[in-house]
Amino acid sequence: MRSSSARRFSARSPLAALVLGGLLVGCTQAPTAQTPPRLVASGLNGPQGVYVAGDGSVWVSEDGLGGNTTFTAVGPGGPAQANYGDTARVVRVAPDGTQSVVASNPSVNVPGIGPTGGGKIAVIGSNVYVGNGVWNAAFSVPRPAKVAAVLRVGEGGSQEVANIFAFEAATNPDGVPPEQGGIDTHPYGLTAGPDGQLYVADAGANALFRVDPASGAVSLVASLAGLTGTGAQSVPTGVTFGNDGSLYVSLLSGGPFPSGAARVVRVSGGAVSDFATGMTMLTDVERGPDGKLYAVSFGRFDASSGGNPFVANAGSVIRLGTNGDRETVLSGLNYPTSIAFNADGDAFVAENGVGAPGSGRVMRYTGLTRYAAQ
Incomplete structure (x- = not known):
């Protein structure tokens, strides 16, 4: 989840473009002891999306490493030689731990932002979907196929x-002018609706889109620009449906990612309102099997550090109450980007979403929906 695209970790950018680049219903007590987390998948290159299937398999999407096809991009530092190639993998982890590559999709590597590939994963029936890649109208070549797009992946x-x-280019819902990023899109957050449609939280376009998976038609649900106090760059990163049927979207906020600027908003009937505020650098929001919403905080930004401004081991998982109250249930995570649950309330968290190639992983936290607040 780099930050959104070239907007992600710039003024209009989110994760690295993410980096330079409730208790269970019926439960009244939290466990007295937590089971140590278990490694589910490793050797990943910037994991950004995770999904748990009914058969127990875990699907992971990653940013990848860019590629050998070069072009000129306009990133945070101005014009620079960028590249792309099919290195953004979608990996399936079988219940026995065997990892297999289901698909290799384009990864776009822009200097100052980093590689950007797969985002969140959604499933409708037997079809698996992923948002993939970032693209900006100022790039020197036409958009490659499968970039800044929603993809169907399979064997x-x-x-x-x-x-x-194409929809962003035609409508530009956040109205950002060319000198501030212009036509820029990063379909990062993704969820399946009860209506059989896909809903896309676009970190570059600062908007929530609806996609008809049968026709490919795209429509605007709501503009989410200007909601975090960081200019137009609110940087939507995750989207899910709540028990009330409303859509809930996590906002990373734009650079320099002020502490407390990130939030989760409710979208109902096209109207947007705050649901939970006062958080920092949110990269995902998902509904757990207990009906509660869980937000993922990537960590925090410290420009005065003198080194990597993205503070390591500062990430967390935050449980949200029905009135938007917050309680941290998991902390000390290193650059977490997404979360998924199985029916038992175990959480699968993609970590090391930015960092050295091969350092990404997915960890399983048993019974996280029953964790007490920290």
Whole structure:
């Protein structure tokens, strides 16, 4: 989840573009002791999305490492030689731990932002979907296929379902002018709706889109620009449906990612309102099997550190009450980007979403929905 695209970790950018780049219903007590987390998958290159299937398999999408095809991009430092290639993998982890690559999709590597590939994962029936890649109209070549798009992935590879960049180019819902990033899109957050449609939290376009997976038609649900006090760059990162049928979207906030600026907003009937505020650098929000919402905080930003401004081991998982109250249930995570649950309330968290190639992993936290507040 780099930060959104070239907007992600710039003034209009989110994660690295993420880096330069409730208790269970019926439960009244939290466990007296927590089971140590278990490693589910390793050797990943910037894991950004995680999904737990009914058969117990875990699907992971990653940013990848860019590629050998070069072009000129306009990033945080001005024009620079960028590259792309099919290194953003979607990996399936079988219940026995065997990892297999289901599809390899484009990864776009822009200097000052880093590689950007797969985002969150959603499933409708037997079809698996992923948002993939970032693209900006100022880049020197036309948008490659499967970039800034929603893809269907399966054992035969991937297929482009919807061209999000084309919709952004035609509508530019956040109205950001060219000198501030212009036409820029990063379909990062993704969820399946009860209506059979896909909903996309676009970290570059600062908008929530609806995609018809049958026709590929894209429509605007709501503009989410200007909601975090960081200019137009609110940087939507995660989206899920709550028990009330409303959509809930996590906002990373734009650089320099002030502490307390991130939030989760409710979108209902096209109207946008705050649900939970006062958080920092949110990269995901998901509904747990207990019906509660869980937000993922990437960590915090410290420009005065003199080194990497993204503070290590500062990430957390935050449980949100029905009135938006917050309680941290897991802390000390290193650059977490996404969370998924199985029916038992175990949480699967993608960690090391930025860092050295191969350092990404997915960890399983048994019974996280029953964790007490820290």
